Amino acid sequence: MISTIRKLFESKLGAIIAIIFVAIIGLAFALSDVSGSLSPAGVGGGTAAKVGSVEISEAELNEAVNTAFSQVQRENPGLTMAAFVQQGGLDDVFASLVDRVTVSAYAQKHGMAVSKAMVDAEIRDIPAFKGLDGSFDQQTFLGALRQNNLTEAQFREDIRRSLYLEQLLSLSDAGTKAARNMALPYASLILEERKGQLGVIPSQAFVPKNDPSDQVLNTFYKANRARFTVPERRAIRYAVFDAASMAGKVQVSDAEIAKYYRDNQTQYAASEERTISQLIVPTEAAAQAVAKRAAGGESLSAIADDIGVAVSQAEGVTKSGYASQTSDGVAQAAFSTAIGKVASPARGNLGWYVVRPDSNRSIAAKPLASVSAAIRETLTTQRTREMLDEQTGEIEDQLAKGATVAEIAKAVGAKVETTPPLLQAGGSPGNPDFKLPEALAPIRAAAFQMDAGGDPQLIQLGDDQRFAIIGIAKVDAAAPPPLADVKQDVINAWKRSEASKAARALAAKVRDSVNKSTSLKQALAANDAPIEQIQPISGTRQQLTQNQDQVPPPLQLLFSMTQGSTKLLPLPQEQGFYVVHLDELIRNSAKDNAPLLEATSQQLSRALSQEFSAGFVAAMREELGVKRNQSVIDRLRARLLGNDS
Template sequence: MAKDKKNPIAKGLVWIILLLLIVGLAGFGATNFGGSTRVVATVGDTEIDVDRYARALQNELRRLEQQTGRRIPMSEARQAGINTIVLQRLIATAALEDEAAALGLSVGDAEVARSVQDMAAFQGIDGSFDREAYRFALQNAGLSIAEFEEQLRGETSRAILQGALVAGIAPPDTFVDTLYDYAREQRDLTLVRFTEDDLDGELAEPTDADLQAYYDANPDAFTLPERKAVTYAWLSPEMMTDTVDVPEDDVRALYDARSDDYDRPERRLVERLVFPNEEAAQTAADAIEAGDTTFDALVEERGLSLSDIDLGDVAQSDLSTAAAEAVFALDDPGIAGPAQSSLGPALYRVNAILSAQQTPFEDVREELRVEAAIAAARRATENQLDPAEDLLAGGATLEDLAAETEFELGKTVWAADEAGEDDGAIDAYTAFRDLAASTEPGDFPELAELADGGLVALRVDEVLAPELQPLDAVRDQVVEGWRAQALRDALTTQAEAALEDLQSGTAVSELAGTVSTETEITRDAFLEDTPDALVTEAFALEEGAATVLTGDAAALLVRVDAITVPSGVSDEAQAIKEGVRTAAGQGIAADITSAFTASIETQKGISINQAAVNAVMSQFQ
């Protein structure tokens, strides 16, 4: 009976912890840190050893690598604070484990044994517990059986404490109903849009004083951001194409390697309908020939769709001997068979005949030569990597590198989120921009590989402070900005005048502008070509109220025609409310757990061994 009364939340947490623990076992491995650095942190009487921290850090890095699709170096992880986040997470866990121990919460050997035997990672092919797999997995993880089971016992006790802490949490009905009503409330709107076409007259041309005033009022729009004056040495495969020789034999070999592309046999678009026996297949063929039925009708009678029987385009070699002879004996599209297939006797419908295609070597020689030259140029560029690194390591400047190798020297001014002065040549490479962003004056030039196989090294000569450009240099931008502002102001004035008319009793249809309506709008709605604040403003208005919103090149008069409050009694509404109740309960539980954990961390005290932390992270370099 006691087993049946276990807290379901605690039980769920236990299984989540067990799964995460098994993933961790495949992570860091049996690294030996040794010495006096066995403990990275202590919370109360509970220690977090280096292996536990290392496994948690490794698992977090793997999770991030799966999300990003690339390797995350420890230097990048440290810069993002990943190591600190992992340690704080372990400290919170240790605090709960220590509190569970202080309260005397524990599980017996029988429960630990059952949990271990239920773990899929420790089961054999027949689904039963495999002791050798258990021992092998722990050995690879650098854990003894006693250490693992003690850790499992502690984490299970912690899960019981967490489950007891949040057990029975259920938001009251009033809270759930309020959230539901807020989320499902709807508005019906009338929109009157004013654009440049609706202006009473033409916009005036700006005077010099207008432009000066706009320029003075918007200095940020005309200020160059912080930039870096960069000298770079660049080598691309394209630069190397003239230095490589592509023998005719190599081009011919590339052609031969792609013979399937250049020498395609006759192919046919075929569908296959299989029958239970030869007699049924022949009867169907006779009925089609007599006009009593069609191939499509037979497919439908069998409860199939055309996609179920489609073989696509096939060559003779793709079919059995009997089927190939029947299908390729047709001179025009039609029905072939019955013929034996791997699934039994079948009828084949040929929908199209694709003639054989043969592309002579001479027709693609130049195309293949260019491709081979690019591949050779990539290899030649790659071969320049080590000599270039040796030169830079020996103290050579970028100018020396360009003088002694095939690298080309260049200069640009780099700024984040802006194209460089060379209009996007070297500046178009993400690797170059990342390198420029992370390099400061005086840094040692390092080679970086570009997406096309090229190489680049750079030097930051100077950091240029933000600079307000002279009015004459940005006059066109100022004119454009002034005109856009003047248009917005004029349209807003016209829309506000229309709002006054509307409030005075003028019908919407008599207003200037383009009228439209939107019905059953919810708070999460998106209305295309409207100001971002439209929905928010609409839900702040009472029924019958109206306001004016300004967009980039339009003004919008918005009136709330109707407010619909959800009834909340339908089956759909009740299902949504239960989802709201569950989500809100989980949020409350997380907040309670977080507050409780922070409190016991303060009470118990935290001690961090930075030397041990550094020792773990050094293993990831």
């Protein structure tokens, strides 16, 4: 089962997520990482639970919650910790943490052991920790842990607990292979076929011709105000400024240009560019073998084909540029070797390089006069950026002291703009022609994150040289508009509602008639239903399971009905009702369908294994005894919800 860990490290999710969730064992339950990557700042030192004699601290539970939340938030960036907890996140993490500690404690109680050698072997087998030569690399291992704020001790403890899980839960796998006779009825159910009839009674046939009275309309509007409620809108006051606002404020002297030229003399001195063929292998021994064969007259291309690698080319590179791509040693070898000759192997950032300079070009030195304009532009850009950084710092100080958008805009020479009331998703209900430029979308996003009465804020717009000061000019709370403003929309909604009611009433009469042994065709004719024809519908349960997103709703309904019954199904947006009748249910046997029987057996086996594993862990908890400290858990819950003041 520890192979689950190795596969996770090899997956496209990458080593980072795998390190954090190194002990997830999907066979039994989702286990959260107790080592965490966030510090338990502000968490008390109480005991949240006790499994046998092993304590789970409040800090440990807090770290596990933070780790689980950070992973869920990657999939749902808008999720808050409060929402995560309210949706059961804390409870789920607590249960998983208890189970994880239970398995480890139970294993140790019954004499199971995980040696340092076993842990070392598992770590060595994780591909993410291997170097260029394919063997375990200690520096790669430690670097990966540092990137995730994990200590080696924490990671080793994760591996140790995972090995306990493997030893114990592998026992629950024994005998979980579902027998053929057990799989047969489930496999046969997949082959079940159903045939029926479908009629559609459209609401359009029952739309009232006359508008409702004012009294009826008012009553309908009051009962359906939520349908017409306009979400909260915010009018935003903002001012944009960027590097252009610094125009004329930055001056670069000739003396400064000359100094920059002297300080960067190597950039303008005479130089050489070379085009270099390179072959990269993982070890020095392999590189020496390649160089020896090349010295004997073999071409790099032929050698590369023979050993299963490729020759690549770096075109028109300088020595310093090539060094940044490879290493100083590789660049020195490439630029000190005669054109057409193979250089001695050197180690670079991707392995050992065997290189051959193919051609070169000399570049003359650039005098100050020829580059002064470019240097002036470089220094101007650099000074502008520095001034902009200083200015944004000053603006933040002024905002902290209560400065307004207008005051800041005046200081930076920017124009104050005010939007009409906008929806968070964009657009303005009261001004449909208004459109906030896409480049200013961060203004709207930030404004809806601010407190309605909060102070103005400084935000960045895309790149690092464009900013905006924003404030909330007005907030229109979510509310239904006056009836007069949406009267025609309400009238149309009332007509759709009345038409839908009439369509449903007729559909119900047809259904009741069919359920009294009348055919669907006769029932529709007897009730003068506005339908052109009855359509046959049919399918197998296998089609239903394989194409769930593409199966029409009436066909899905057909597989939840008893033979000979009739049911109704509303169409979207009050467009009418389906009348679905199941004529025939055909049961087919899967006894001769070996692939289906095998697939069904595997699915049932996994389900059995999960059930046995969950039952085994429950028995462990019963034997060890689990005591939870509800007051500590409630205290952590309040802190995570922001209610601990």
